[in-house]
Amino acid sequence: MRFRAKILDVACLNHFTRVINTIAKLAKTCTLRLTPDKLYFILTDKVANGGVSMWCELSQGNFFDEFQMEGVAAEHNEIYLELTPENLSRALKTAQNAKTVKIKLTNKHCPCLTVAVELPSLASSSRIVTHDIPVAVIPRRLWNDFKEPSVPDFDVSIYLPVLKTMKSVVERMKNLSNSIVIEANLNGEMNLKIETDLVSVTTHFKDLGNPPWVSDGDSQNSTQDRDPETMAEARVDIKKLQQLLAGQQVNPTKALCNIVSKRIVHFILLHEDVYLQYFIPALA
Known part of the structure; x- marks a missing residue:
């Protein structure tokens, strides 16, 4: 060896x-x-x-x-x-x-x-x-x-906003709560939400676009019959999301996120010769 x-x-x-x-x-x-x-x-x-x-x-x-x-x-x-x-x-x-x-x-x-x-x-x-x-x-x-993880059978896939913008939003929100709700739909809309007994804060992103996935067989068919307005959402540990955003030094040319409602958020970051996948499980 x-x-x-x-x-x-x-x-x-x-x-x-x-x-x-x-x-x-x-x-x-x-x-x-x-x-x-x-x-x-x-x-x-x-x-x-x-x-x-x-x-x-x-x-x-x-x-x-x-x-x-x-x-x-x-x-x-x-x-x-x-x-x-x-x-x-x-x-x-x-x-x-x-x-x-x-x-x-x-x-x-x-x-x-x-x-x-x-x-x-x-x-x-x-x-x-x-x-x-x-x-x-x-x-x-x-x-x-x-082994390489398989892309989950997601409810919504969406391009991410500029990561620096997303990072600054999440950093401000983390002072308010330990968890954050990520929700998105097939109309290119994505929201980041904090909900506690004392405060409710939502940041809206629009016109992000949805990736044109080519389905293999039945894979990703869950998006085909979905109402474009309906939000898929997952509540995740805000520190784990911040860790991903704060650690980025490769400046991806393409960044997207797949949401399996209430189960997992799957991030894909692409930069020419670097391909990074990151999975954050949803909180109960």
Whole structure:
């Protein structure tokens, strides 16, 4: 089992750093899945138990100048590692002006992702700063626990408003309540609502648009017979929503949300070479 990669391009390094910083805000620990073509950062807290889940997919060719890996076996050319993304984020903070960044899987008392940052120096030789990030290798028998989540059979799918605007609204609302109601319809309308014994506050968004999903078989058929005016809604933990909005550093070109009434809110954020899904379960 081997893995090594190298980043030379500063723009690619900065972009990769922003992605890792975003993931570090969303998950204390997560699974890094490596394949020959892609990297995946996966959080699989059981939604049924009130936990969020996350799936972030990157094409390695858009970030790395060199990328080599050998999985556990020829027929299973993948590697699954458990890590603390904050540790990787800290290591990359030292790489702001780096000439190169190398990442490889090593074994130093325990398995590690070793990040070697080559920094420019006035002397003829470069300075190299090395970070050893402990990881746990996930055995093959557990890989099925980390499959890509399926898009839920939603009641409403809607494009999100500008995330910075949504973030400022949610930050003000979180001082009033621990939960927030997200509701939307097929007319491109979305509301964020706080309702307590003392106060009721609603922010309205209009003309957001609804994504043109192509249904496979019966999937997503629940939207076809729905009255466009009818709102689908879910009450969620406001801190979990704020965490998603506050952590965003990749500036998605497309952001949308699928609502399964009273069950789950599913966010999809797209930015060229980054695909992030985030699931927040509804509160009872």
